Amino acid sequence: MARYELQLPDEIMKDIQTIESGSDRIFAEMTEAGAKVAYNLIRSGLPKGIASSDMMRCLQITRSYRTPSDDGINTKVAFYGYFTNEKGQRVPAPLVAAVFEYGRSGKPFQKHPFMRKAFKNKAIEQAMMDAQSRASGGILDE
Amino acid sequence: MNELIETILNGLTVDGASVPFAFMYYEGHGEPYITYSEESIDNSFSGDNSLVGYVHYYDFDIYSTGNYFPIWEALRSVLEENGFIWQPSRSSSDYFEPDTHYYHRTFNFAYMWEEN
Numbered sequence: 001m002a003r004y005e006l007q008l009p010d011e012i013m014k015d016i017q018t019i020e021s022g023s024d025r026i027f028a029e030m031t032e033a034g035a036k037v038a039y040n041l042i043r044s045g046l047p048k049g050i051a052s053s054d055m056m057r058c059l060q061i062t063r064s065y066r067t068p069s070d071d072g073i074n075t076k077v078a079f080y081g082y083f084t085n086e087k088g089q090r091v092p093a094p095l096v097a098a099v100f101e102y103g104r105s106g107k108p109f110q111k112h113p114f115m116r117k118a119f120k121n122k123a124i125e126q127a128m129m130d131a132q133s134r135a136s137g138g139i140l141d142e
Numbered sequence: 143m144n145e146l147i148e149t150i151l152n153g154l155t156v157d158g159a160s161v162p163f164a165f166m167y168y169e170g171h172g173e174p175y176i177t178y179s180e181e182s183i184d185n186s187f188s189g190d191n192s193l194v195g196y197v198h199y200y201d202f203d204i205y206s207t208g209n210y211f212p213i214w215e216a217l218r219s220v221l222e223e224n225g226f227i228w229q230p231s232r233s234s235s236d237y238f239e240p241d242t243h244y245y246h247r248t249f250n251f252a253y254m255w256e257e258n
Binding site: 110117 | 203248
């Protein structure tokens with residue numbers, strides 16, 4: 001029987017080990033880079049009612065984290081917590097953001113979509129690819 | 143686009159009754175209704191230095207004081223029959239307005255528009 005043995009060069013084996021041991025860190029840095037782009041785009045397109053309010057403190061980027069359901073690594077950009085509005089009422093920021101984004105039945109709350117418009121796939125993907133290149137030391141560039 | 147949407151929604155019936163609809167705002171008084179509005183335009187395609195086509199993203203908001211699911215099923219069906227594609231990632235979750243007692247949900251659809 002014909003037999004063929006191939007030994008991979010040490011350099012390639014080291015690269016594979018580097019990627020394997022650092023994959024969580026690489027993915028985390030990629031999602032963080034994408035989240036920062038989305039965060040900046042959200043800030044630049046905020047409706048005046050939010051930009052001038054205390055609600056701005058509630059717009060946050062999370063740490064990167066692993067979701068047990070799909071073993072994915074994620075970083076979220078979202079409104080968290082409560083803020084005090086101009087009437088002195090303490091209100092949940094995610095609910096107010098949703099009212100701006102999707103509107104409601106009353107006239108004073110016509111929708112002003114700003115979150116969905118901020119998720120520009122090309123810009124986010126480019127930032128993630130740049131982060132991948134940095135975090136992997138260029139190993140994954142090709 | 144709005145003419146196309148209004149033509150489509152004119153034929154929308156749920157349990158034998160038509161559902162009122164309006165562009166952006168409808169002054170409801172407890173009855174279920176639909177509003178529609180453009181959310182954004184994206185992904186333009188060009189050829190020979192001119193615009194060939196682009197994607198319209200439209201929001202369809204269902205307001206109902208009861209179960210909105212039959213309206214959603216009818217709306218989705220009639221829109222998809224006419225070339226609209228549902229975009230779950232651009233659609234909202236369930237909301238309830240305590241002051242009006244309306245349940246509210248936004249469904250986003252994409253429509254490919256070709257320049258003539």
